[in-house]
Amino acid sequence: MRRRPAGCAGSVLLAAVLALAGCTGDDGKPSAGPSHASGTRSAPGPAPTSALDADPAKAPRDEAAARTLIDEVIAEPALFGPEAVEATPYESDPGRWSVLGDDCVWRQEPLPDDVLATLSRHFEVPPAAGKGAARLVAVVTVHRTAEEADWENAGMLEEMLRCPEQQLGADERLTDLISSASYYGDSANRYADDVLRESGDYRGAGAAPAPYAWMQMRLGQVTVSVSVRAGRGYDMTEAQDIGREAGVRMLRRVADALGRDGTGGESGEDTPGAEGAQGNGAEGNGR
Incomplete structure (x- = not known):
């Protein structure tokens, strides 16, 4: 899982362009940009039409409503396939979330004021048929x-640029990370307001590198993400497919819950294959 306040871009549409060109100041050096916490932001660029035909009456406005929505849409083991089981611990502390520091090290911090609620669930696909265990996280x-x-997604794009290697724990790292992003209507994205992807290698203590994939999608005020730390025997395509399919199914649940008459716009389980193409040849999701 990953979260961090936004930095050099005010909208995912603008940030996606900056992610390709490099987010720089007048001197051509990387710019940290305005602080999300301080409230000193540049004006967002024009937003594309939303993928969600939202019903304003269904939008969560307080913590209780947000938690109810999360309970309705977050993945259970079956969403990852019949082999997936709950990991220990199964659910994270709902009062904290992960933040990537300036040193590219992940830490747990209290939720910021702009977040009504969040929840992470952890799963595992046990070793079988010559493959090692895969660890999965849905958020x-x-x-x-x-x-x-x-703004959360815009900040993540900045992270992808500045931290191609990230420290998860004392003996766990993500390396050789590459990323891409698309907004609604771009790169065959007709089901989410924004889609972020990242992939690379997961390196645990004394273990050989294994595929790592992370993907986050947004519909309105809700983001859903899935990370996959694959085991031996998995290739990157398999890791990406596991995360993409579960993520799109959660997104469909969000669309059904918040859309007018439950229609949810164009989001749906029939579109996961659209995520397969991207400019840098990789996609991903997770922590």
Whole structure:
């Protein structure tokens, strides 16, 4: 799982462009940009049409409503296939979330004011048929507004640029990370307001590198993400497919819960294959 306040871009549409060109200041050096926490932000660029035909009456406005929505949409083991089981611990502390520091090290911090609720669930696909165990994490976060959720994604794009190697724990690292992003209507994305992907190698203590994939999608004020730390015997395509399919199914649940008459716009389980193509040849999701 991953979260961090936004930095050099005010909207995912703008940030996706900066992610390709490099987010730089006048001197051409990377710019940290305005602080999300301080409230000193540049004006967001024009937002594309949303993938969600939202019903305003269904939008969560307080913590209780946000937690109810999360309970309805977050993955259970079956969403990852019949072999998946609950890991220990199964659910994270709902009062904290992961933040990537300036030193590219992940830490747990209290939720910021713009987040109504969040929850992470941990799963495992046990070793079988010559493959090692795969560790999976599903995360659903409900922001107060769609704009705040958009800022979260913009900040993640900045992270992808500045931290191609990240420290998860004392003996766990992510290396050789590459990423991509698409907004609604771009790169065959017709089901999410924004899609972020990242992939690379997961390196545990004394273990050989294994495929790592992370993907996050946003509909309005809600983000859903899935990370996959695959075991031996998995290739990157398999890791990406596991995360993509579960993520799109969670997104469909969000669309059904918040869309007018439960229609949820164009989001759906019939579209996961659209995520297969991307400019840098990789995609991902997770922590």
